[in-house]
Amino acid sequence: MPETNSEEMKTSTVGKAPRWSREVVRAEVAGYPSLIYAERPRSVPELLVDARRWRGREHLVQGERRITFEAHERAVARVAWRLKAAGIRPKDRVLLFGANQIEWVVAFWAVQCLGGVAVLGNAWWSEPELREVTVSIQPALALTDSPRPAGLPEGVPCLHFGDLRHLVDDGGRGNEPGLDIAAIEENDPSMIIFSSGTTGVAKGVILSHRSVVCNLQNLLVLTGRLPNELPESHPGTVSLLSVPLFHLAGIQVACSTLLTGGSLIFLEGRFDAGEVLRLIEKERVRVWGSVPTMVSRVIDHPDFARFDTSSLSSIPMGGASVSSELREKVHRAFPSVRGGGGSLYGLTEAGGVLAAGSGPEMAKRPGCVGRPLPVVEIKIKDPSPEGVGEILARTPTAMSGYWGKDSSTVSPEGWLSTGDLGRMDEEGYLYVVGRSKDIIIRGGENIASGHVERHLLTHPDVEEAAVVPIPHPDLGEEVGAAIVLRPRAKAGAEEIKAHVAKSLARFEVPSRWWIRRQPLPTNPTGKILRREVLREWLERGGRDIMD
Structure with missing residues (x-):
């Protein structure tokens, strides 16, 4: 490693923590008028600068490993140095193909700092699916769980996540590289996440730095946790992540936890209902972002009653509709969770969450998914007499497009076709009633x-x-x-x-x-x-x- 004094970690383009605001203005975004926050960070890696105020706190926990915010930033700098030595340059695509783990998170931030594009591969792809995606994306490097997974073309350089562990766990003694953030424009691609459309072929959804930042800002405004509004005494939230990091919901949780001084708890291996219960009790988990299937399986676990889950106060659920029966089930199982859990509605092409509602709001409105978030506009296309039509959304969080495709689901006026059918009531609450695509x-x-x-x-x-x-x-x-x-x-x-x-x-x-x-x-x-x-x-x- 280069011998750079680590007493003060450096950044090449960011001199101070970026500013945030709740003020919403209308401005031109990607050629169309859109609502957008007046003050916002202009790139994803700038979020690491905001996180410096939490230096001494624990940030990442998996098994016996516990990484503080300060150690996390040092690890990001070391891994970024390693990737740069491997030839990664701005705009290069780096495939992250593996299960949830600390090295995955650190590598993601390292790619962002280098100005690269993180390609979030679905760890459950079959060999043909991995091969097809990799041939299309042409990554400069693949970071993987195994030394070389079957399906990865021979011409793609590969680095095992395990080979990064010593860089992550190194205590930072002596000279080491500082955090160096490349020059990045707001419209530059930050990541590619995959969505299966009606063809079933994994489509690479390109999300810009603006898309990622505005989606996070939406969620932080919703929950009252903008970084500039949090006092130094803010306790932070202990969050359990059981959804994959390669899903948009997973990366949202990882980024928002970093910004707000929270701890992110990972399972070891695949989802296991008993392990979820054990971690909720051991780590005093407050927020468990999940999907309805996982929540149902945890509640139905035969040893559920043996565990203390009283610390849990919120279970935001996305990925599928949440039935009133499941909400009642959650309310009985977790009385500390208000209203049986909140609801999030969004899609990958939208860059994240479009509408959200609290547990009490949802309990009063069966079938409702919440209200549009601050910089999201929703309209119903060609509504029926009952008000049902296709849900369209206009937001600065929307994708830049599909990788390798000229076609887009965004109109020239900026309206994204969601493919979902829904209606809005007089109070502005959105109801999803079906899907217009198979x-x-x-x-x-x-x-x-x-x-x-x-x-x-x-x-x-x-x-x-x-x-x-x-x-x-x-x-x-x-x-x-x-x-x-x-x-x-x-x-x-x-x-x-x-x-x-x-x-x-x-x-x-x-x-x-x-x-x-x-x-x-x-x-x-x-x-x-x-x-x-x-x-x-x-x-x-x-x-x-x-x-």
Whole structure:
């Protein structure tokens, strides 16, 4: 490492903590008029400067490892030096492909400081999916859980997260690099996050530094935690992160916790309901940002009553709709959580949260997802007599576009098509009533029906396929596949399931099957009517069927 005095960590372009405000103005953003905060940081790595006031506090906790804010900044500087030595330059794309861990967080901030673009890979991708995305993105470097994951093309340089651990855990003795932040413009890309659209192909959503910062500012205004409004005595929030960092919700929690002097608690390994309960008790977790499926599984854990969860005061849930039954279930299980948990509504293409509501607000309004956040405008396109139409949003948090695609879901006037159907009441509360695109949401993961259907049709015995959402009490929805076999074909559900499991992510593989001999219902042009398939299937109980 270069021998730079570490007594005062340096920044190349940031001389003082950036300013924040609640004041909203209308200004031109990406060529269209938009609401935006009058005062805001202009880049994501500037947030590290705000976090310096919390230097001595614990920030990242995983297992026995506990990293303070000061140690975190030093680790970011060391890892940034390592990545720069590996050839990473501004605008270079760096793939982060792994489970939640301290090294992932540090590497993310290091990439931001270098002016690079963090590519948040879904750790659950199949080998073909990883290969397809990597070929498209062409990252300058991949940081991964394993020395070289299957599916990563040979030409992509790879660095194991484990190889960064000594840089993270080094106590910072002696000379080491200071924090150096590259010159960054607000419109520059900060990260690429992936969303499965109706085609099922993972689409890279490009989020600018402005998008990320304005989304965070929305959430901090909502919760009364703008950095310049927090006193030095602010205790910070202990937050448990059980959603993946490669999801927008995960990176939101990581960034907001950094800004507000909080501790971020990670699970070790994949989601485990018992481990969530243990950590809530041990770390006195106050906020657990989650998805409905995870919350339901924790409440249903056989040892739930043995754990002290009284510290928990908030469970914001996103990723899927929250039923009134689950809210009541949360209220009974966690009486310290007001109103059975709040609600967040957003999507990756919007750059984050569009509307939010508190637990008490949601308890009074079944089906409601909250009110639009300060710099979010919502309108309903072509409403029916009941006021239902497609939800459109205009916000500076919206994506810059899809990686490698000229098409966009943003109109010239800046309105983003969400693909969701909804209505707004007289008080400005938003209700989501359905989806205008064929997406199944299984435990918070978006799954495109057409994508799964195409993989089913690669089996030689499958003549027709329709993939539909089957209601599930835990997951919200599960993937149901209605299959028409070719004449004299003998394949069963298990054989077809094993076939598609080779190329689909685990969460995309159908778990409900209807093997039928009769053709699927179609319209006059021959298009399969998924809604008719679903209606008939549910009339027969939504169970596995062999006709």
